[in-house]
Amino acid sequence: MEKIRVLFVCMGNICRSPTAEGVFRHAVKRAGQEERFHIDSAGTHDYHIGAEPDRRTQQAALKRGYDLSALRGRQVSREDFERFDLVLAMDRSNLANLHRLCPTQHRHKVSLFLEYSRNFSEREVPDPYYGGEQGFEHVLDLVEDAAEGLLEALAAMKK
Numbered sequence: 548m549e550k551i552r553v554l555f556v557c558m559g560n561i562c563r564s565p566t567a568e569g570v571f572r573h574a575v576k577r578a579g580q581e582e583r584f585h586i587d588s589a590g591t592h593d594y595h596i597g598a599e600p601d602r603r604t605q606q607a608a609l610k611r612g613y614d615l616s617a618l619r620g621r622q623v624s625r626e627d628f629e630r631f632d633l634v635l636a637m638d639r640s641n642l643a644n645l646h647r648l649c650p651t652q653h654r655h656k657v658s659l660f661l662e663y664s665r666n667f668s669e670r671e672v673p674d675p676y677y678g679g680e681q682g683f684e685h686v687l688d689l690v691e692d693a694a695e696g697l698l699e700a701l702a703a704m705k706k
Contacts, residue, residue, distance in 0.1 A: 551701055552585040554627055555660060556645060557637040560590030560620040563672045564637060565600040566686055567660060569613040571694040578698060588618065589627065591644040595620035601676065607683035611691075628653035635660035635697075638671040661689060663696035 555567035568588035575584050598620045599605070608615050628634060628649045634657045636642035645657050661670045672689050675682030 548583065550585045551583055551633075552631040553587075553633045553635065553697075554623075554631040555586075555588040555635050555637070556591060556623055556641055557588075557672070558590055558592050558641055558674065559594045559676075560588055560622070561595045561598055561601045562604045562674065562676055562683075563686055563690070564588035564590065565615050565618045565620075566604055566608055566613075567635070567637070567672075567690050567694065568618060569608055569615045570687070570690045571697065573613055574694045574698050578702075580698070580702075587631075589621050589623040591623055591641050591648075593622045596622055603675070603680065603683050604686075607680070607687055611687055623648065625650065628656060632656060633658070638674070660697075661693050663700055664689065664693045665696045665699075666692045 553571065555564040557563035565588050568586055572586050575581055600615045600618055605615050625648060634645060636645055636659055642657065642659055646654065649657055659670055661672060667689055669689060672686055673682065675686050
């Protein structure tokens with residue numbers, strides 16, 4: 548069986564996109580679907596290549612049972628658009644950056660992650676980097692909801 552390849556993207560790949568990667572991995576594992584997916588995250592900028600997720604991101608995630616400590620920042624490459632089936636941006640700014648980088652034939656793979664949200668009207672995951680602890684909690688709320696919605700959408704496509 549060919550795996551569904553999902554890439555989550557934010558600006559620096561130390562807050563939102565690693566959170567989405569970790570939460571979606573957890574949802575996939577809980578659903579017993581690990582063999583169906585390849586999951587990764589990246590940033591549109593090269594600020595944090597090789598860095599672990601932000602300490603506050605890791606702390607907030609760990610409180611909810613998500614261990615992000617093994618993840619490391621990387622930058623999106625043009626090859627990612629060929630390798631991945633879905634490239635999911637955390638906000639419109641990163642979506643625009645992805646569209647500029649993405650070859651035309653792969654544009655259909657690129658969208659906003661929160662399009663899969665079921666319980667929130669927001670369509671952008673806000674960057675919590677310059678805010679307080681509550682920002683990281685809000686990111687987790689949004690990401691958990693969208694991860695479940697994404698998993699449901701992909702399960703429905705399989706049928």
